[in-house]
Amino acid sequence: MSRENIRVAVFGLGFVGLPLALSFAMRGCTVCGVDVNEELVEEINSGVTYHQESYRGLGIREILRRELDAGRFSATGRPGEAMASCDNIIITVGLPVSDGVPYYGHLEDCVRAVAAGLKKGDLVVVRGTMVPGMTRGLVLPLLEESGLKAGEDFYLAYSSERIAEGKAFEEFENMPGLVGGYDEKAALRARELLSVVTRAELALASCFEVVETAKVVENVSRDVNIALVNELAVFCKAVGIDVFEVIALANTHKRVSLLVPGPGVGGYCIPNALHYLTPKAGELGVDLPLMKTARQVNEEMPAHVVSLVMKNLRVPPSVGRVAVLGIAMKDYSSDDRCSPAHRIINLLERAGLEVRAFDPAVPARYHFSADSLEKALEGAHGALILARQEGIDLSDLERIAGMLNGGITPFIIDAKNILRGRKIPPGLVVEGL
Ligand SMILES: NC(=O)c1ccc[n+]([C@@H]2O[C@H](COP(=O)([O-])OP(=O)(O)OC[C@H]3O[C@@H](n4cnc5c(N)ncnc54)[C@H](O)[C@@H]3O)[C@@H](O)[C@H]2O)c1
Incomplete structure (x- = not known):
């Protein structure tokens, strides 16, 4: 089949959906992106x-413009439009977590919209991260409300998304993937579609x-x-040795491969992961003490960072001011969702300090943005x-010290x-984790 006849609808045009x-x-391929956020569309x-x-x-902007101009890609807020013209549907809408509880509403709405336009012979691939059991327990019954049956009328598969933001295009192509199907036919059909982009093993x-x-679990x-290394950093600081x-x-x-400590763990994926397991574990009466403790250790890192600020601050917090450089959840990212920087800034402000934060890559604006x-x-x-x-630019520490x-x-x-x-220029104190 010529590639332009492979018609793909991608639901959710966020960090995963748009580059995918x-x-x-x-x-x-001929691709229609669907998102409920009209402004984004x-x-x-x-x-x-x-x-x-x-x-x-x-850059992704150039790629986007080229694909729009070529007519191979367009975005819409109308799912029916995409469903009418595509027989391959990929769902990248996820489960945001608030106070440790995953929210299913966006995914349910999305699956209902897919069900409303589902046709015989369509393939639906769920790509967002799920609470284990949800493709079968939530997605499948909602799709079958269309009156069509999985395995008879349409194909359903789950294929996890493993990319890291900033490396999306390269990793869609080269990261090995996993595919689980409702049945073997669905898994094979999903693998065939995904292998248009993915050269690595699926x-x-x-x-x-x-x-x-x-x-x-990944x-x-x-x-x-x-x-493990964040806890080690706190220990090494107390001992007076350099954790790095x-x-x-x-x-x-x-046989040892320790990671590096940091100010906490941010983003949509890692901090939320435990909260995708706990609903299922709770249902089954299984405790996950190691994973819960790890989450707690990482959640406490922002407070550790704030304690280092307090140790070095030479004025009362009520008249203190600090600059935060970088609020993204990780290096070179524009994504500040669940970023530890937000927790750190919140703790600093609650202690009475004024914060001015600079991050040129993050488009979101806050009262503390500089x-x-x-x-x-x-x-x-x-x-x-x-x-x-x-x-x-941190290359000129003398200039930075001069501005402070x-x-x-x-x-x-x-x-x-x-x-x-x-x-380090004289008169400037630099303290690591
Ligand atoms: N960001 C990553 O690097 C990454 C990596 C691996 C896996 N994942 C997983 O992939 C999924 C998507 O993550 P993301 O970072 O792209 O999220 P995102 O929030 O950036 O994008 C989700 C998009 O879905 C849209 N949306 C919400 N409801 C919709 C609906 N009913 N119909 C159509 N669109 C709708 C939102 O407006 C948003 O633009 C999540 O499950 C996440 O855990 C993300």
């Missing part, structure tokens, strides 16, 4: 996105639940491993480095280990 939709379009159709993705030297699993659980394993030196030397052991590095630093008593970004409040010893809390090994 473009990945199919770039390979010649309009923005995308006018060639604008704030994502920090690129593929073979082309392994078939025995059922949806294996893939759903593997996905959540993220939980990151959470647990990060918690400890890790580098421990990693010379051939428009430039200078505006964040000018007159602050100290600075916190929470994420690396292209526009945060000169009357009292200024400080930098370097939560990203960026200034390690650098010559």
